[in-house]
Amino acid sequence: MKFSGKNVLITGASRGIGAKIAEVLANFGLKVWINYRSSAKEADELKEKIEQNGGKAAVIGFDASDEKSFVDAIKTIIESDGELSYLVNNAGITKDKLAIRMNLSDFEEVIRANLTSTFIGCREALKVMSKKRFGSVVNISSIVAESGNAGQVNYSASKGAILSMTKSFALEGAARGVRFNAVTPGFIDTDMTKNLKEDIKNSYISKIPLKRFGNPKEVAETVAFLLSDYSSYITGETIKVNGGMYM
Numbered sequence: 001m002k003f004s005g006k007n008v009l010i011t012g013a014s015r016g017i018g019a020k021i022a023e024v025l026a027n028f029g030l031k032v033w034i035n036y037r038s039s040a041k042e043a044d045e046l047k048e049k050i051e052q053n054g055g056k057a058a059v060i061g062f063d064a065s066d067e068k069s070f071v072d073a074i075k076t077i078i079e080s081d082g083e084l085s086y087l088v089n090n091a092g093i094t095k096d097k098l099a100i101r102m103n104l105s106d107f108e109e110v111i112r113a114n115l116t117s118t119f120i121g122c123r124e125a126l127k128v129m130s131k132k133r134f135g136s137v138v139n140i141s142s143i144v145a146e147s148g149n150a151g152q153v154n155y156s157a158s159k160g161a162i163l164s165m166t167k168s169f170a171l172e173g174a175a176r177g178v179r180f181n182a183v184t185p186g187f188i189d190t191d192m193t194k195n196l197k198e199d200i201k202n203s204y205i206s207k208i209p210l211k212r213f214g215n216p217k218e219v220a221e222t223v224a225f226l227l228s229d230y231s232s233y234i235t236g237e238t239i240k241v242n243g244g245m246y247m
Helices: 016-027 040-052 067-081 104-130 153-174 198-206 216-227
Strands: 007-010 031-036 056-061 086-089 135-140 178-185 238-241
Touching: 007 016, 007 067, 016 031, 016 040, 016 056, 016 086, 016 216, 031 040, 031 067, 040 056, 056 067, 067 104, 086 104, 086 216, 104 135, 104 153, 104 178, 135 153, 135 216, 153 178, 178 216, 216 238
Parallel strands: 007 031, 007 086, 031 056, 086 135, 135 178, 178 238
Antiparallel strands: none
16 A cells, blocks of 8 residues: 555544554554544553554544644644644544434534544644645544434434535545545444344344454555555545445
8 A cells, every 4th residue: 555645643543443543554654643532541552552563653632522622633743743644533432322312412422522523633634734735534434324223313413424524525625635535334343343242243244245244454444545545536435344234
């Protein structure tokens, strides 16, 4: 994989898919900035793991949904490295509940953590990347953005909006040499899916043409492709990583 930039910020990168994205991008030679909101220990352990494997990493703690914190974090990265080449907006939460039982705070909290954080990241990335007429951003959405899901009105709304927002940023960024794309993972083997009961897990797998859950590396390598020079003529697109579950 070929990259013209030298560093990447990944929000929500201390564990799960975000952590694997950090590992994969570090293996491709990028310096990875590992963002966390509350999992400092896990972020430090990931940094140590990447460095032991010969990669470059730094840890930066901030709440991605807080505008000032996000802006200050990007300033810190630029002061350290002189640039920000790539961004992966991965931070997000769930607060699942049937819509008739979901209060407004449950809805707004997920929108703020998932959608608002992505907007702030895209906006600030566009500002700094436009100056050198180069950059690439990947937003992590979800299969439920396309299919919907009972009990996840808030989550599906946030992830669906990310897809349309990605297209709008792509249109604004094109003339400035900055690309924006999105990835919609399906069911991926993470701590969350590992806790599913076996019958529920088998029910999901029966609906997946490839008959298995994906692994985080498969998502991470898709992200790497979209960030890299190999996808230099791709912007405003959504890549599905779901085993064919929702074609």
